[in-house]
Amino acid sequence: MAELKEEIEYSLPQPKSNWFTPTYEVYFQGKNLFYTILLAGYAFLVLYPILLLFINSFREGELGQDVGWGLTNWIEAFSHPSLLSALTNTLSITFTVQAISITISVVIAWIIARTDLPGRGWIEFSFWIVFFMPTLPLVQSWILLFDPYVGVVNQFFASIPFLSWIQFNIFSWEGIVWVHLVTGTIAVKVILLTPAFRNMDSSLEEASRVNGANMFTTFTKVIIPVLLPSILIVLILGIIRSLEAFEIEMILGGPEKIDVFSTQIYRMINDANPQHGAATALASVILTIMVPLIVLQQWITRRGGHATISGKFKTQKFQLGKFRWLVFSIMLIIVLIMTVIPLLSLLVGTFMSMYGFFNIDNAFTLANWNLILTRDTFLQALKNTLFLATLMAIISMLLYSITAYIIVRTKYVGRNLLDFIVWVPYTIPGIIISLGMLWLFLGTKVFQPLYGTIGILLVALIFTGITTGIQIIKSNLLQLGNELEEASSLSGASWWYTYRRIVLPNIAPAMIAVGIFCFSIATKSTASIVLLTTNDTMPLSILQLMYMLDGSYEASSVVGVIIMVLTIGVALIVRALGVNMTPK
Structure with a gap:
């Protein structure tokens, strides 16, 4: 019976093999489809704004004024009197x-x-x-x-x-x-x-x-x-x-x-x-x-x-002696x-009537605090900062951990490309991130409604923190054995179940550290969002920059102390968690 079955199968026309079949399986079948969607999302977020910069550097005319292509922008940039x-x-x-x-x-x-x-x-x-x-x-x-x-x-x-x-x-x-x-x-x-x-x-x-x-x-x-x-x-x-x-x-x-x-x-x-x-x-x-x-x-x-470090690794502190x-x-x-x-x-600057003048009458005052803490612009900026930082912390913990897991633990063929893409943002200047996002959200009609919202700032900040955040979780995953994950897989559990029930509990401290780190980034970042903020979406960091550019040092010092409290508090929490955040 078995021999007859083999003869029948042999006599049937066999499907022709082609390059599309293996490509489809490794990129678009089952869980690989999710990995590919994530890879495409990162490629779009990271590489497309950079590509837009190069393309639009040859587009003549300002935003919304497509008048043709040429080298006018390059000539104008290189002939600028301040360039040298x-x-x-x-x-x-x-x-x-x-x-x-x-x-x-x-x-x-x-x-x-x-x-x-x-x-x-x-x-x-x-x-x-x-x-x-x-x-x-x-x-x-x-x-x-x-x-x-x-x-x-x-x-x-x-x-x-x-x-x-x-x-x-x-x-x-x-x-x-x-x-x-x-x-x-x-x-x-x-x-x-x-x-x-x-x-x-x-x-x-x-x-x-x-x-x-x-x-x-x-x-x-x-x-x-x-x-x-x-x-x-x-x-x-x-x-x-x-x-x-x-x-x-x-x-x-x-x-x-x-x-x-x-x-x-x-x-x-x-x-x-x-x-x-x-x-x-x-x-x-x-x-x-x-x-x-x-x-x-x-x-x-x-x-x-x-x-x-070798098999005979030895560590011994050098004695400083009398020094x-x-x-x-x-x-x-x-x-x-x-x-x-x-x-x-x-801190002293926040209590000064005139910033830097110690020898005047009534040199110190609480008026700066009273003025700033009751201003609508400050209250709105504080609200924006806390909302943006909290949202980024939550999203980054989930997004970065899944990405690190794909890179370290899976056999997905695109994981090396994914690892390279998420490293690229570390090398991009913040002001260029901001400019790239500006072209993306203003130069692409489908995204224009998002300009002027917290969402555009969130995208830029995720871009900014992606490299360090993923490296922190990667380093922790590399230190963990994969025996429990293999046992879960052999028991028939899906990768998502294994990720939720096995991986997440083991990397929870690192994820919390990443969330805190990203909260800090969202609180203090300036260059990566400076071209994207509006009066309604301005966070504390940009508000302080505006005060300083205007010479309002008394007001900016109050905002600076509040930002400092938020960010140093982050460092103390990381210390309490005992998580090593050094990128590998």
């Missing part, structure tokens, strides 16, 4: 900030991870605090300290006869570099480098010292070469972030006309006669400049041969400069 100075400022600030910060960060990371420094756990956490602190409030705090006319520090030196020549103008190229260093550039590098130093085998250092090398020689000849790949990756990421800088240059560079690429784009769009086309062409130039950096970072990341408390004092001063001093400065 913006390019020079961008490169010089980036090079200086990164050269200084990588040198300091490497030393600090080594001290925290490899020595017996007292309180190193709390010092490391202090750099996380700096990471979460919003940029604009910190910029304002340094203005109160180093304003050339009323800055507290400058006034102090002016009161001392033989030190009256000392003055530091925060509204300068040097001021921009200083604020970059103390508002996160060093902190982020320390956060990323410390795990690499902590995971290095201490036997390498011991072998160097046994052969008679001093600590400096060991550090420069052994430790740095071993960790050079990790250091280069952090440096390249730092260069990418420096090229994206916006808030600091916008506030501190304004009085002295110190523009960089991002602020030049902003000014072009917000000019009395907006130059959307030229701004789009300039944005395309920045993206082109970043491509080699992205390729280099990916190449270094995927290279092998620099592992520092132990001296080093601790230096580290404490650095932490105080980055956290306590600007926080106190910002």
Whole structure:
């Protein structure tokens, strides 16, 4: 009977194989269909706005005025009188900030991870605090300290006869570099480098010292070469972030006309006669400049041969000896400069009748708080911020966790492409994200009704936080065994049931951390939404930016303190959860 069945099946016409059948199965059958829809959604969200920028850079005419194609926008952008100075400022600030910060960060990371420094756990956490602190409030705090006319520090030196020549103008190229260093550039590098130093085998250092090398020689000849790949990756990421800088240059560079690429784009769009086309062409130039950096970072990341943990892994703290408390004092001063001093400065500014003037009658008042807390614009901005941040936290926890699960746990053929797509936003400057979304929602008729709503801000913020959020959950998934998931699958459970009942409970702390992280992003982000907000959708971060650009420092300091409370509270919650949020 079985033989007869085989003969009948053999005699029937066999379906012809073609390329479409396997393609359909791996992309559009069963759960793969859901994966493909998600991949297409990410590709549209991430790649389409970028594509629009390049396409529209050749479209002549402003938004809604399609008059043809040509090179007018590029000619206008490259002939702009401020372009050369913006390019020079961008490169010089980036090079200086990164050269200084990588040198300091490497030393600090080594001290925290490899020595017996007292309180190193709390010092490391202090750099996380700096990471979460919003940029604009910190910029304002340094203005109160180093304003050339009323800055507290400058006034102090002016009161001392033989030190009256000392003055530091925060509204300068040097001021921009200083604020970059103390508002996160060093902190982020320390956060990323410390795990690499902590995971290095201490036997390498011991072998160097046994052969008679001093600590400096060991550090420069052994430790740095071993960790050079990790250091280069952090440096390249730092260069990418420096090229994206916006808030600091916008506030501190304004009085002295110190523009960089991002602020030049902003000014072009917000000019009395907006130059959307030229701004789009300039944005395309920045993206082109970043491509080699992205390729280099990916190449270094995927290279092998620099592992520092072996089967005989050994870790031993270097004894600082008599320098132990001296080093601790230096580290404490650095932490105080980055956290306590600007926080106190910002808080004091909220109670000043005239920002920076301590010697006038009735110098301090509660009027600033009373005025701001009762303004309709503030109350609306606070409502927008809390709604936007809460919504983003909830959506990101679900969306990012599902994406990370597909990349790490499934055999979906498009998972590597998905992993690449969700990494791309980390390399896109915030102002370009904002401009790309502007073209998407205003230049595409089907999306035009969404402009002026919270939804467009939510999309831009999800774009902004997607890379770090997914990397956090990925790192946690990679640390978990998949035995329970395999058992669930063998028992006949669907992938969705397995995800809900097995995966989610195990990665819950990481998901909560991602939600908190995204809440922080939505609270403090400026560049990625600055071109998308309206009076009705303006959050606190943009409200503070507007106050600062108008010179209303008393009002902006109050808004800054409220933003600071929200974001630092996030860092404290993450600390309580004990979740490692360092991207892998």
